[in-house]
Amino acid sequence: MPPNWDKLRGQLAGKLVLPADPAYETAKLAYNPLFDSRKPAAVAQVANPSDVQACVALAYASRIPIAARSGGHSYVGYSTPDSGLVVDLGGMKDVQVQPDGTATIGAGARMMDVYAALANAGRCLPAGSCPTVGIGGLTLGGGVGVLTTKFGLTCDKLVSAQIVTGDGKLRTVSASQEPDLFWALRGGGGGNFGIVTSFTFRTEEAPQLTVFQLQFPGGSVADVLGGWQQFIATAPDELWTTMGVSGGNPSTCRINGCFVGSPTGLNPLLNKLIAATGTQPTNRYTLSKSYVDAMKYFGGCASYSNAQCTPSWNGNGVLKRESFTATSRVLAKPLSDPAKFAEVMAGRSGMDVLLDSIGGAAGRVGATETAFPHRGALATAQIYQGSTAASARTAVGEVRDNLGAVIGDGAYVNYIDASLADWGTAYYGPNLPKLRKVAQQYDPDGVLSFEQSVAKA
Template sequence: MASLKRRTLINAAIGIAATGYMSRFGSLAAGQEPDASFPGTSRRVRMADPDWPSRTEWAALNEKVGGRLLEVASPLDACRNAPRDAACRSLVKQLKNPYFLGDEPALTQTSGWIDAWTSTPSVYAVAAEQSNDAAEAVKFARAHRLRLVIKGGGHSYQGTSNAADSLLIWTRRMRGIRMYDAFVPLDCVGDVPPQPAVTVAAGEIWMHVYDAVTTRGGRYVQGGGCATVGVAGLVQSGGFGSFSKKFGTAAGSLLEAQVVTADGIERVVNARTDPDLFWALKGGGGGSFGVVTSVTLKTHPLPETVGVVSTAIRAASPAAFRRLIDSFLAFYADNLLNEHWGETVSMRPDATLRISMLFQGLDRAEATRIWKPFLDSVGGSANDFTMIEPIRILAIPARHLWDPAFIMKNAPGVMIADSRSGAEQDNVFWASNEGEAGQFLYGYESMWLPASLLDRSARASLSDALFESSRQWSVSLHFNKGLAGAPEEARLAARETAMNPDVLNAFALAIIAGEGPPAFSGMPGATVDATAARNAATSIRAAAQSLRIVAPQAGAYVSESSFFQQDWPRAYWGEHYPMLREVKRKYDPDGLFFVHQGVGSDEWGRDGFTRLPLGNT
């Protein structure tokens, strides 16, 4: 009875052994084929097809989900007939508000990608509030051969949370955060020691989770840096935050997940129950294996302080900029390649090195001492370098980092509040992320750079490559998105995930990307300059190619990568892809869950509606 009760809670108890559990599902032999007796779907139904479900059938689904079936329409439809009305102008302003975008089932946090996809509403959405809602939607989509889409936060750059002629499982309304002092996974009593943890429903975003766990709970949970990203999607893709150099990935912290699989079964999975599916959910990509309705993540002791180091340095000449890049890399390798430092340094075409790094576990005096030699060397070369933004080194108690009241009072402008009438007080987001709300992408490339490139024998080549790349487009090094320099505990946990093992030996994830303002369908004046966008895309690809000279086989991060990623199974998952493919065949033999360049997606056409002939996959 106790186990049954736990399964019904949205915060189902969850857990995992730290290492070695993969041997428990070794029976999934490489090369295993799906059941030959399974008929398989060759074509999904579109709205214009005669076998699209009838109104009566949709009404039956609505009854099964407690009236939570929505007919989806874009709020921008109101602008089509009255584009100059005050109501339309107000609506357009909200397209830069990620909370508004998240609360609209018809919209996504990115409005599209040149020559790739545009944000398109589903026909219907189940606004799921419990796992059974998702289960009924899954069974309906399977029975009627519908294109199924899952959306929580809606932050997918590659457009995986929207599709025309589809049924959307919208998890935004699945709310709930529960902390545990001593959590033990389901069916793991006696095998796994109790540990502090937090269970989070799929509709939560990281801002609210951090506020609950850190501000009010005094603990740390590894989540995302962008505070409005959905919890479930980030965990399934791997999941990096500002302090991943210390605490590892969100996937590495996963103890258990509640998930609805393609057969409509609601499962609680952990290292003992369905361990193969549990492993696949840890970095195998969101939306490929089922509908995750809640996750339980272990929490960590909170550092006393966190802080920021920021400045911008401009070089007087290309030669000076090349020396500045090399000088910084040497400084990073000797002083910052450790668990204390994360976030970014970018190199820009105007010969600017922009530093925006966060630290944890150090006080302001320690951070200042660490940076002094580098800053002194820059200051001592006034003819070559100009500090165009003054150096800032600040530190605060870690408990206040996601405390809206504290940040709004002591650092005005750093956070932006949800501007809608009646919005929750804790609906805030980082001002630095405002440009991403509604963005229309031109290009996005990523690659993990191995720490071996920081060796003295290789560093000159890395500096050359970064310099050449930055002359074509801005290049950002995200140091918290590579686990070289992280504690062994964090690396071991990441090794037990489905992510590309390249992350373990990478000192940073290099990102080269460009975007324009929102361009949603129906938005007044929302036109994309296709020529400029394609020119930008060409420059982004060229810049990435210049950098790949020193890391030609580098893997890419599935959540932050190109829509047109080449050799994506290897790039995203490396040696893990064959096993992921077998897990997919076991739990979703008909490919109900389809996302662009997701596990098993090569069996389908680009839009996920038509299965490719055997031999073309």
């Protein structure tokens, strides 16, 4: 039967926005203008779990596509065609920190809101660097970030979650309650098993951090990568690094990161890193920062207030939307010939690859202990070009495939990519069969199914 939008509107504590409504053109927007041509049938701006249940019930009854939106960064435009319903969780963004250090966070909270609230309580959570990313998608895909080596992935801190599954039930899941579903939510990808409405995490005491950057001369990518990959394999957990490679003639590279501690403790480690590369940087700096200021630094909003470091298109901040094409690979082990990586980036002006370290605490969790399979790998590789033109999409796909031949064919599900070959294995590795079983158990009718959902892998 066709969806009864009037009935749904009457059931919601939040708002239902339809194409004829004045608010629709703003309500439908994602972070990336690449998806502006998408015209979902409706956007439900939900206020509580009951609203989410009503949306799932309508999707089941009408057999229309449904997808959740947390921060709006989804790389496939919420996986929702024009006939679908977007469940916008942005209104469910409360962050409550308990005396025991646990924090319950609404699934629509963006990272800057999370960081600021936790910092006010003297706490922190290992999570991503972009301030407008939502906690929901980040956690469900694993959650790589600047404290990964010290404290693990975001999903490693998850204690429990509330979720509306495809059968419309609101469930609380944890290690002792529906453990298979809890396992799947830690790295099994957003939207596969239901719509999470809140997360409860163990947090850590917020540390003082030192951020740094090393800029290296053009043409040194192979040498720097060779030294960096050897250094991070034995680096202390307190040091997290990301190596950025910018394509060109010649390609250039830099190493950014942060250290849990003071510059006094960091500088000897940087000296060892530089020695390992055999290349003197053209620029080196370190800055001591509080936890929340370090997160703002990595998010590109160090000069803004916490309130400003939020979206402008559907909030009161100053951060703009961004056009880009992106995908990923995973650096599974040190390269025997780093020059091959450099060759892939030669002449690729405008293309960046960011190698984010995922060792340390994150690497000491077993590959099947959570759904995130890339334990023991050195880094995820973000492949990024600041354009949505057809030529950019082609170039990004070429670099993805060429890097796959060099560093391995794994990929990070939080850069979900509709054109990735054998994506189920790339995202989930040995965990794919179990994830399929969990999806079948909790969404047997495929209410939440989409182009690259686990059920279709």
